[in-house]
Every structure is written in structure tokens, then in C-alpha cells.
Amino acid sequence: MSHSTSSHSATHPATHPTTTRRNLLRSTVATAALAATTTAATEARATTPTPPTPPTGKGPRIGILLYDGYSLLDPTGPAEILSRLPDATVTMIAERRGAVRTDTGDVAVVAERSIAEVDRLDVLLVPGAGNRGTVGAMTNEALLSWIREMHRHTRWTTSVCTGSLVLAAAGLLDGREATTYWASAEYLTSTFDVTYLPERYVRSGKIVTAAGVSAGIDMALYLASLIAGDDTAKAIQLAVEYDPRPPFDAGDATKADAQLKERALQLLADSQV
Amino acid sequence: MSHSTSSHSATHPATHPTTTRRNLLRSTVATAALAATTTAATEARATTPTPPTPPTGKGPRIGILLYDGYSLLDPTGPAEILSRLPDATVTMIAERRGAVRTDTGDVAVVAERSIAEVDRLDVLLVPGAGNRGTVGAMTNEALLSWIREMHRHTRWTTSVCTGSLVLAAAGLLDGREATTYWASAEYLTSTFDVTYLPERYVRSGKIVTAAGVSAGIDMALYLASLIAGDDTAKAIQLAVEYDPRPPFDAGDATKADAQLKERALQLLADSQV
Numbered sequence: 001m002s003h004s005t006s007s008h009s010a011t012h013p014a015t016h017p018t019t020t021r022r023n024l025l026r027s028t029v030a031t032a033a034l035a036a037t038t039t040a041a042t043e044a045r046a047t048t049p050t051p052p053t054p055p056t057g058k059g060p061r062i063g064i065l066l067y068d069g070y071s072l073l074d075p076t077g078p079a080e081i082l083s084r085l086p087d088a089t090v091t092m093i094a095e096r097r098g099a100v101r102t103d104t105g106d107v108a109v110v111a112e113r114s115i116a117e118v119d120r121l122d123v124l125l126v127p128g129a130g131n132r133g134t135v136g137a138m139t140n141e142a143l144l145s146w147i148r149e150m151h152r153h154t155r156w157t158t159s160v161c162t163g164s165l166v167l168a169a170a171g172l173l174d175g176r177e178a179t180t181y182w183a184s185a186e187y188l189t190s191t192f193d194v195t196y197l198p199e200r201y202v203r204s205g206k207i208v209t210a211a212g213v214s215a216g217i218d219m220a221l222y223l224a225s226l227i228a229g230d231d232t233a234k235a236i237q238l239a240v241e242y243d244p245r246p247p248f249d250a251g252d253a254t255k256a257d258a259q260l261k262e263r264a265l266q267l268l269a270d271s272q273v
Numbered sequence: 274m275s276h277s278t279s280s281h282s283a284t285h286p287a288t289h290p291t292t293t294r295r296n297l298l299r300s301t302v303a304t305a306a307l308a309a310t311t312t313a314a315t316e317a318r319a320t321t322p323t324p325p326t327p328p329t330g331k332g333p334r335i336g337i338l339l340y341d342g343y344s345l346l347d348p349t350g351p352a353e354i355l356s357r358l359p360d361a362t363v364t365m366i367a368e369r370r371g372a373v374r375t376d377t378g379d380v381a382v383v384a385e386r387s388i389a390e391v392d393r394l395d396v397l398l399v400p401g402a403g404n405r406g407t408v409g410a411m412t413n414e415a416l417l418s419w420i421r422e423m424h425r426h427t428r429w430t431t432s433v434c435t436g437s438l439v440l441a442a443a444g445l446l447d448g449r450e451a452t453t454y455w456a457s458a459e460y461l462t463s464t465f466d467v468t469y470l471p472e473r474y475v476r477s478g479k480i481v482t483a484a485g486v487s488a489g490i491d492m493a494l495y496l497a498s499l500i501a502g503d504d505t506a507k508a509i510q511l512a513v514e515y516d517p518r519p520p521f522d523a524g525d526a527t528k529a530d531a532q533l534k535e536r537a538l539q540l541l542a543d544s545q546v
Binding site: 071072073076077079080083084085086087088089090091092099102104106107108109110112161181182200211212213214215217218221222225230231232233234235236237238239240241242243244245246247248249250251252253256260261263264265266267268270271 | 344345346349350352353356357358359360362363364365372375377379380381382383385434454455473484485486487488490494495498503504505506507508509510511512513514515516517518519520521522523524525526529533534536537538539540541543
């Protein structure tokens with residue numbers, strides 16, 4: 001191994017404690033704020049594990065519904081964006097508290113609250129899932145009824161990917177325009193009274209649906225602009241350095257050939273439990 | 274409320290069980306595969322919670338290191354992409370097993386394995402964090418020493434955002450080109466023997482570093498192409514419908530003015546615990 005501990009000790013921060021006290025982000029404002037919160041957080045952690053932040057009532061209460069078999073990026077992309085809204089609280093919610101596994105079975109995000117514990121949200125986001133997870137949510141009357149109840153008071157009711165099928169199953173998309181995962185568009189329009197638009201995100205009244213998986217990030221920036229204005233949304237985009245430059249241009253289903261589509265769906269099917 | 278339960282019962286899938294048995298994705302191949310796995314998964318869940326998938330040894334073993342205060346999208350964006358590689362296993366790893374909280378304190382992802390339980394990986398990914406989390410990881414000798422040990426045998430050692438500072442603190446970036454979060458570039462180059470490149474991702478030997486947060490998705494597609502070829506990477510890009518169209522063009526720090534940068538860092542600081 002070429003990198004022994006001694007060979008890089010000259011630049012190793014552990015041997016230069018003063019270096020690590022410098023702020024890693026160049027911003028005097030951020031430095032002051034971070035220094036203050038670092039101390040507080042360290043003290044809190046010394047006594048007890050950090051509890052979930054309770055809703056403060058100051059900023060938007062954003063709730064993301066997890067259910068067995070969701071796709072990991074569907075809730076986490078928007079959560080990253082929306083958590084940067086001033087005074088926002090992002091809460092992962094599921095039928096029951098605890099770890100909820102993704103479609104691959106490998107990864108789990110913790111639901112901090114059960115649906116029974118959440119009666120009001122400013123923003124509801126329903127992620128998508130593989131076939132099993134989507135059907136599971138679409139036929140789970142407890143979830144559907146909670147979604148309908150939340151929707152009565154939300155400022156924005158939103159979905160990512162096949163999450164729009166779940167909103168449709170809850171009856172929220174009747175007569176509306178919406179988008180969904182490219183491979184689910186035919187199912188959406190043939191099953192529900194919905195007009196599919198092949199856009200990254202579609203707003204219909206206070207409902208905003210996003211296309212597949214990664215489209216949730218674009219939608220979340222749009223939501224951020226609706227909630228806090230364009231300047232804040234742009235600052236969040238810079239905060240997460242979202243200047244996308246994928247190495248390929250293969251993400252648009254309307255430009256993909258049948259072979260690529262089949263390969264994409266096969267990879268999804270093979271990776272899911 | 275305009276959408277009562279009765280008003281949409283005609284299109285409600287719960288009242289049409291045959292509808293929900295149809296496949297939601299239009300693919301005969303996927304249908305067959307999904308139908309088979311749905312049955313198996315349902316049977317497994319009836320008896321016991323789904324355990325983490327053990328490494329099969331067939332595909333790449335991808336390990337993502339979680340530590341207190343990481344930024345949510347840093348590990349989850351790449352995990353979404355890399356989990357679609359044929360026979361891949363994605364394992365969230367931390368100093369100890371269990372829930373690991375993000376920089377906002379609101380969200381936690383479960384670490385399925387402790388570092389003591391993982392002695393070989395094909396791909397190691399180190400996410401970034403806010404100031405507190407990054408300094409915490411950079412000064413945690415147990416993590417650094419595990420990273421160095423993993424790196425001896427990895428096929429690819431990778432980072433997202435300030436994760437490159439952690440790799441640098443472990444001594445892995447000495448004399449190399451790398452990228453990092455835009456606001457940490459100055460710190461990276463002034464503290465370590467590293468040449469910063471303002472790219473979405475930078476490869477140096479078997480080390481690949483990504484720029485801030487969302488850049489991990491671009492890097493993961495690049496990694497997918499290195500591991501399984503361009504056709505598979507393109508199929509994964511379509512599988513997650515990654516055809517990015519953010520509502521604004523504000524994610525490139527080289528084009529941002531001082532005010533936007535300050536606002537971005539302030540939002541980050543305010544959202545972090």
C-alpha cells in the first residue's frame with residue numbers, strides 16, 4: 001500500500017488540529033452559523049441520540065410517505081432539496097414507524113412517524129416503487145385514506161414516478177393532467193381518468209406529479225420556487241451543485257429505442273426483490 | 274373536499290382487483306420477472322422482516338460509508354444508480370450498525386453493517402457532509418483506517434462532495450487530481466497535496482471523486498459504464514429517467530455571483546444541526 005499513515009502525516013488534519021477547526025466552506029456567514037450549531041450538536045449528542053426535529057410551525061411541514069418497495073431516490077432526492085427551504089421540516093412517514101426497505105431490499109430509510117401520528121402537512125410527497133411496491137400502496141386502504149385526508153389541507157400534494165399511480169388510486173387525479181414513470185404512462189391513462197403529459201413535472205391545481213425517479217429533483221426545485229420564490233430555489237440548486245452533466249444522453253424515453261427500454265426494465269426487474 | 278371516496282370509486286383499483294394484477298410497467302420480460310419475485314417476496318414477508326441481501330459474490334460489492342451528518346443525496350443518488358448494475362449488492366456501512374442521521378437531523382438511513390464486518394469491497398463510496406460531519410469523519414481514525422484498508426483491494430474508491438476531503442484525510446489523494454464541493458475547493462487544495470479540477474467527476478487511477486451532492490448521480494453513471502459498459506449505463510440512466518431539466522440554471526458555481534453563493538451556504542448552514 002503506497003499510502004502509509006506516516007507518508008501523508010504532514011498534510012493529515014488529525015495531526016494539525018488547528019486545520020480542522022477552520023471552516024471547510026468559504027463563507028464567513030456560514031462559518032459563524034456552523035460553528036454555533038456544531039457546538040450545540042456536540043453537546044446534545046454527548047447525552048442522548050439526536051431525536052427527530054419536531055415540527056417548529058415556522059416553516060413548511062414536508063411529509064414523505066415511505067412504503068415497502070419504494071425506489072430510494074424518489075423520496076431522498078426531493079428530501080435533499082426541500083430540507084434546505086427556510087425553517088422546513090422533512091419527516092419520513094410510513095404506516096408504522098421504523099426502517100422501510102427499498103425495492104432492492106438492500107437499503108432502508110427510517111420512518112420517523114407513523115401515519116396515525118401525522119394529521120397535517122403543508123407538502124405531501126408520495127414516491128414511486130417497483131411493481132410490487134406500487135401495487136402494494138395502491139391497494140393499501142389505510143395509506144390511501146391517509147393520503148386523501150392529508151390532501152384536504154396540504155398546500156401541495158406531490159408524487160414522484162409511480163407515486164402518481166398511488167395518488168390516482170386515492171382518487172386525487174380524476175380529470176387531471178399528470179405525469180408518471182415513462183413505462184407506466186399507458187397504465188395510468190388506461191386505468192384512471194388522467195391525461196398523461198410527458199413532462200418532468202406537471203402541476204394541476206395544488207397537485208404536482210413528477211416523471212420517473214430522478215425527476216423528483218427537478219420537481220422539488222420547482223416546488224421550492226413555489227414555496228419560497230425563485231431566488232431561494234436557485235440558491236438551493238447551487239447548494240446541492242445541481243448542474244447535471246450525465247456522461248450519456250439516454251434518460252429520455254421518447255428518444256430511446258425498444259431495445260434500450262427493454263434493457264432498462266430488465267435491469268429494474270432483476271435488481272428488485 | 275371535492276374528491277370524496279364515493280366519487281372516484283368507479284376508477285378505484287381497490288374495487289377492481291383484476292386491474293391491480295395487471296403489470297404497471299409495459300414489458301413482458303419485466304412482467305414475468307416481477308410476477309415471480311412478487312410472490313416470493315410476499316411469502317417471505319409473511320414470516321419475517323426482509324433481511325439485508327447478503328453479498329452473492331456474483332456482482333460488484335458496493336459499500337457506502339455513512340457517518341453522522343452526511344448529506345442525504347450523496348449516498349442515495351449513487352446507491353439508486355449502482356443498485357441497478359447486474360447482480361450488484363449495495364450495502365450501507367457505518368462505524369456501528371443502525372440508523373445514521375443526515376446533516377439536517379431529520380432523516381436517517383440504516384447502516385446494515387459496521388466497518389468491522391466489512392473487509393472487502395469492489396466499490397467504496399464516501400459521501401460528503403456539512404462542516405460538522407466532514408470534520409467528524411476527517412478526524413475519525415477508525416473510519417480513515419478502514420477506508421485505507423478497503424482501498425487496498427477496491428476496484429474503485431470514490432467520493433461525493435466533501436467526501437473527497439475524507440479521502441484526502443485518509444491520505445488517498447496525495448499528488449492526485451480530484452474534485453469536491455465548490456465551496457470546499459480552496460480548503461482541499463490549501464490543506465492537501467491535491468490538484469482541484471472543477472468537473473462533475475474526476476478519475477485519478479482507481480479513485481473517482483465527484484463534485485457536490487447531486488454530482489454523485491453523474492459519477493455513478495460513469496462508474497456504471499466503467500463496471501458494466503456503456504450500454505448498461507445508458508439503460509440504467511433510462512431506468513431512472515435521468516433526463517435532467519431543472520427549472521433554473523443555477524447549479525454551476527463558476528457562473529454564480531457572490532450573493533447567490535452566500536445565500537446557498539446560508540441555507541445549508543441554517544438547515545443543518
